[in-house]
Amino acid sequence: MRRPEVQSCVAAILAVSAAGSGECALISVVILPFDLEALGTASSSVDARVPWGTFQSAQRGTDIPVAISSEPLEQLRRLAHLVLHDAKLSALIFQLPWACRFFSFLHLHLPPTARWPLSSLTSQLTIQEDLICPRLTHLALSPPTSRVLTMGLAEHTSRIVSEFDFSDEELNRHVQEFLEQTESGLNEDGTSLSQIPTYVTAVPNGTESGVYLAVDLGGTNFRVCSVALNGDGTFNLTFNKVAIPKNLMVAKTARDLFGFLAKQIELFLREHHKEHFEGATSRRNTSSFPEGYHDEQIFRLGFTFSFPVQQLGINKGNLIRWTKGFDIPDAIGKDVCKLLQDEIDRLGLPVKVAALVNDTVGTLMARSYTSAGKHRSILGAIFGTGTNGAYIEKTSNIKKPIKGEYNTSTGEMVINTEWGSFDNQLNVLPSTIWDAALDRDSVNPGIQMYEKRVSGMFLGEIVRLAIADMIQDEDTSLFRDTNSSYNDWSTTTNISPKSGLLSQWGLDTAILSVAAADNTPELSTIRQELENTLLVYTPALEDAQAFKAVAGAVVRRAARLSAVAIGAIVLQSGKLEDPAEEIIDIGVDGSLVEHYPFFRDMIYEALRAIDGIGPSGADKIRIGIAKDGSGVGAALIALIAQKMEKPGDFLADLRRDIKRRLSQPFDTPGMLFHP
Secondary structure: OOOHHHHHOEEEEEEEOOOOOOOOOEEEEEEEOOOHHHHHOOOOOHHHHOOOOOOOOOOOOOOOOOOOOOOHHHHHHHHHHHHHOOHHHHHHHOOOOOHHHHHHHHHHHOOOOOOOOHHHOOOOOOOOHHHOOHHHHOOOOOOOOOHHHHHHHHHHHHHHHHHOOOOHHHHHHHHHHHHHHHHHHHHOOOOOOOOEEOOOOOOOOOOOEEEEEEEEEOOOEEEEEEEEEEOOOOEEEEEEEEEOOHHHHOOOOHHHHHHHHHHHHHHHHHHHOHHHHHHHHHHHHHOOOHHHHHOOOOEEEEEEEOOOEEEEEOOEEEEOOOOOOOOOHHHOOOEHHHHHHHHHHHOOOOEEEEEEEOHHHHHHHHHHHHOOOOOOEEEEEEEOOOEEEEEEEEHHHOOOOOOOOOOOOOOEEEEEOOHHHOOOOOOOOOOOHHHHHHHHOOOOOOOOOOHHHHOHHHHHHHHHHHHHHHHHOOOOOOOEHHHOOOOOOOOOEOEOOOOHHHOOOOOOOHHHHHHHHOOOOOOHHHHHHHHHHHOEOOOOHHHHHHHHHHHHHHHHHHHHHHHHHHHHHHHHHOHHHOOOOOOEEEEEEOHHHHHOOOHHHHHHHHHOOOOOOHHHHHHHEEEEEOOOHHHHHHHHHHHHHHHHOOHHHHHHHHHHHHHHHHOOOOOOOOOOOOO
16 A cells, blocks of 8 residues: 555646746646546546646746646656756756655656756745645655765665675585585484485386376365376376365364365365276275275375475385474374375275375476486475475485385485485574574574575565664665655655564565566566555665665575585586486476576576586586476376385285274275175
């Protein structure tokens, strides 16, 4: 919302130069009270809506009739053109008590072709206040802005921007630290980089086919998908999404939540795979021996579970703790795949939970399947609300015990790095006063230190903290009228007390993308965003420049830190040393890398500066978007898990299922025999 006094009326000025000495001898003023929405309505008629008035010229003492356009926007365009191209006229205009306020508003909506010549104000002109719109007369005026304060703002901005500099020397020091912590995580547990074995020992090559299920529990929604892999790097995805009832997020027992999840799977199968579901159910309910049961097609399901787990196998993982508003103590320490499978079995669904999936591993799988050519992906990374990476590691490099069973034939395993916790000790990570403040006030001080400098969840808050310091600095006075030649409206700040800039987490990182994308001469998009979203009323060009510079510096540092992880994994893989590797493919996902302008370009720029990669190595690295790791990726991991099953696994599972069913009362849904 704009200021009420500006929203309710606009002062339109028409100035006319008189012949003779060349001096501006006559000025007429028209006050037009009308809604700002009329500015964008070409058909609105101003003179038909409200009366207009003139005031007498001090030189001639006569009323001068003024013809005004029936289209407000056109009238304002003419006005801006006239004032901006007559220096003497503009000098007189800006002596009017409300002129600076009006033209600052006009400046936002009609980008001028030149700066407002405020510094040239020397003349004096008085007018009768009763002829001025009442909603404008009570607003105090400040003197014309001095450029000293503007330079002060620029200098302060430059100092803050320099705090986020991340040199090539620092970049390489971080890469070496990342490599050292990578090795430590492969050797033992309890290190900064967890380096979690995923038991996934192969990646797709694009030829895989079949229909697989995937479910995603990562927050307040639960998604059920079926993915038809076409065998040519393409797929078809169908999904349903449902909100998790709040009472189930804090249920007394795990069965309450997981029973709800299983029911959603049943509803999905009935809706999208009705024939298959009914046929499978019929065969299950009428079979009295394993053989007929064995031939039935069972859907393999990949379970994306975005909570901390101790993974013990490709489809085994014990819940460590809940996050994101969930709190079901009964589930802590239990195998989440088994919890879901038990509820699926109670409903008699033809579904096997084949894989426990981390969304980053899913990103790697999805990219491997869809990326063109013979070059498989080596890394899947997420740069969005959070950040993490999963890469292919030689099993010979994994020195710590791998507790579960896995296929050893490939000699490789996908490792979930959990790199958000890289360098929690702050051995090398940059730490400004704003980084420290963010960490101190976070819900998890002292951990996820890399993520707090890279991910979208935190970048907006870092910018907000830096901007808030500038606002509070009396010598800089960001967003105050005395800073700007565009904005001489009052002597107090133009920021609403309710502005997101003044409250923790009040700055959405999405605004940083808007700032980066705005390359207009007057930064009009940023200024409108500051006003509409952050309640910074009538921000000046200098204000927008300062905001854009600080935001850009924070994100640029994040991009270069992102290159640290990517570059270190590329070096760890040894692929650059293999002449047969023409392309090193990396799949990425997340709002930051996908939507922030030139984020990937900044990563490439940093990769070129890393020792051991350089320009030639960076040219071999291909970073591509991999969408829907929790859907397509999870389905692909379910496929890989199916290939890893031993011949007796299915029958053993089947016998256990039959034994359980025989022990149930006959009225239990999904029973084996009809009475």
